[in-house]
Amino acid sequence: MxxxxxxxxxxxxxxxxxxxxxxxxxxxxxxxxxxxxxxxxxxxxxxxxxxxxxxxxxxxxxxxxxxxxxxxxxxxxxxxxxxxxxxxxxxxxxxxxxxxxxxxxxxxxxxxxxxxxxxxxxxxxxxxxxxxxxxxxxxxxxxxxxxxxxxxxxxxxxxxxxxxxxxxxxxxxxxRLKKTVPEFVDKCGKKGLVYQIPHTSAQVGGIVGGNGLYKENAFGPLNGDISKMTDADKRRGVESRIIDLAKRGGWSPEAAKNESLPDWQRRGFDWSWAENGDLEVVHRVPGVRLHPTLKIGSIFNAMSTRYTNAKVNNTWEPPFKFKTGTEEEGIAVPPHFAGVEKDEVIPKEWLEEMDKYQHALxxxxxxxxxxxxxxxxxxxxxxxxxxxxxxxxxxxxxxxxxxxxxxxxxxx
Structure with missing residues (x-):
């Protein structure tokens, strides 16, 4: 050109x-x-x-x-x-x-x-x-x-x-994956993928995450002012924005009842608060998308690091825990497909195939x-x-x- x-x-x-x-x-x-x-x-x-x-x-x-x-x-x-x-x-x-x-x-x-x-x-x-x-x-x-x-x-x-x-x-x-592991690609769309996303209550520098839960670009109020809010009000605001994000992905109470929809759309998002005020949000989203201009399929995910951590620590079975070099307990959750009742671990052979092509290409x-x-x-x-x-x-x-x-x- x-x-x-x-x-x-x-x-x-x-x-x-x-x-x-x-x-x-x-x-x-x-x-x-x-x-x-x-x-x-x-x-x-x-x-x-x-x-x-x-x-x-x-x-x-x-x-x-x-x-x-x-x-x-x-x-x-x-x-x-x-x-x-x-x-x-x-x-x-x-x-x-x-x-x-x-x-x-x-x-x-x-x-x-x-x-x-x-x-x-x-x-x-x-x-x-x-x-x-x-x-x-x-x-x-x-x-x-x-x-x-x-x-x-x-x-x-x-x-x-x-x-x-x-x-x-x-x-x-x-x-490539559609040819070698078609069921993997199919389930990425029909079931979707699951991600456990941790949020620290306050900004913490020098780590992979650490943005701070109450920032506007996280789940904080859009005006950024939380000084006059109670803890209960802050949490309600966060939960409201999580639900809004799930809705932007296609979830709704009506979608949850529609068996013709993919699992990620029916299930939506979950969340859990820690005692120290940190939050974990569980996202369920599609893993394949249609390219907007070329109109062909595209793998769209963030599973590689999760796969690598599970492989290194051999955490393919619940509760996905391992011992660190200092004998402390760690957790490495492998990639999951979404499910309506229960999420399911993606077969490691399928993830290995994706990893193989990521290295090769x-x-x-x-x-x-x-x-x-x-x-x-x-x-x-x-x-x-x-x-x-x-x-x-x-x-x-x-x-x-x-x-x-x-x-x-x-x-x-």
Whole structure:
């Protein structure tokens, strides 16, 4: 696909040659597509040129960025950009969002347990889990009915060693798994997936979660003021927002009685309070979605880390507990399918098959200062490898009108 005279496609050692859908006559792509200015440039020119690829004021056509994502597996890796700060990245995002009916809008998080610190307009920290912590493959916030359409990552400081962002085509995963373990794909839609999401009562930095339950982007009041509320009022408010989130995923008292609906939609969400005020919310959501523009199936989940933890600790049977190196008791709940009466552990052989393809199809994107990775969240999963030294990868989350991955209740 020709872009224009300013940009050129490049080859990178981490690109993976692949067919999104295997078969005779299907196109082969380099994943991700790597794009850079043809010659040394300045920030203002980059902003002007990226705005030409973004949504346009008077156009009803999809943006060039949207077409480029669809033609190249859902990931664009910009290299050679003169973006030296989070403020530079923020300006780039404003140009990338475009104008008009197809313009991107900042995503509004709901029920967010991951601590993300704001750094500049529409720029946040990535997950602050320790460098040794592997974050498995996932579609961004696939645990929830409310998730962004686009994820944009930016390198402010590259890691000393390791720290690659691995990306995998969710569309290729669907294609391969539908052929090898069709019952797994079918149940991901008909039964759905279960996620136990912990929320700390107050913000706790330096851990994988720790956002704080009563923040607006979690389950706190929308005006953010809890100072005059009683504990009972705060809890009622949280529970009301949990129910609202479940409804946004299709649950309702009427849906619960409808046997023709998938299990995730009938069952909805549960929650339980701890004595210290922390909360665990159990989400039940679909695990396959229809890609909004390509109209093909997409694996849409966040099971990889849960699978890895269950595998390492051999916690495939209830109560899913194990002994740590210091003989303390830990818990690692394996991935579950949703059930109306009872949730069920997903056979590990099916999860092994998914893990096999995630490793086989993944591309390890390496980082340099100024790099930007644009990800279509309905087409691509991402993961993070451990690293050494410093690493500052920043994140931004966006939506586009009409770009919604509708649940698939059966494998097409």
């Amino acid at each position: 020709t872009i224009n005279d300013y940009w050129e496609t490049r080859n990178a050692p981490y690109q993976r040659e692949m067919q999104v859908v295997e078969g005779s006559g299907q196109p082969t792509i380099q994943f991700p597509v790597v794009i850079a200015p043809k010659k040394q440039t300045d920030k203002q020119t980059v902003l002007e040129e990226i705005s030409r690829l973004a949504a346009q004021e008077k156009s009803n056509e999809p943006s060039f960025i949207r077409k480029l994502l669809d033609a190249n597996g859902g990931a664009i890796n910009f290299k050679g950009l003169p973006l030296k700060s989070v403020e530079d990245f923020s300006d780039f995002l404003s140009a990338l969002a475009g104008k008009g009916k197809q313009a991107w809008v900042p995503h509004v998080h709901v029920g967010m347990e991951v601590l993300r610190r704001p750094l500049a307009k529409n720029v946040m920290t990535t997950n602050e889990g320790p460098p040794s912590h592997f974050i498995g493959w996932h579609n961004e916030y696939a645990v929830s009915p409310v998730h962004p359409g686009y994820l944009v990552l930016y390198c402010q400081v590259p890691p000393g060693a390791g720290g690659e962002t691995n990306i995998v085509s969710s569309l290729a995963l669907y294609d 993944g591309s390890d994107v390496t980082w340099e200062v100024g790099d930007v990775l644009v990800i279509d969240n309905f087409a691509v999963q991402h993961a993070r490898w451990a690293w050494e030294g410093d690493r500052k990868i920043r994140a931004s989350f966006w939506d586009e009108p009409g770009i919604i991955g509708e649940p698939l209740t059966s494998a097409a």
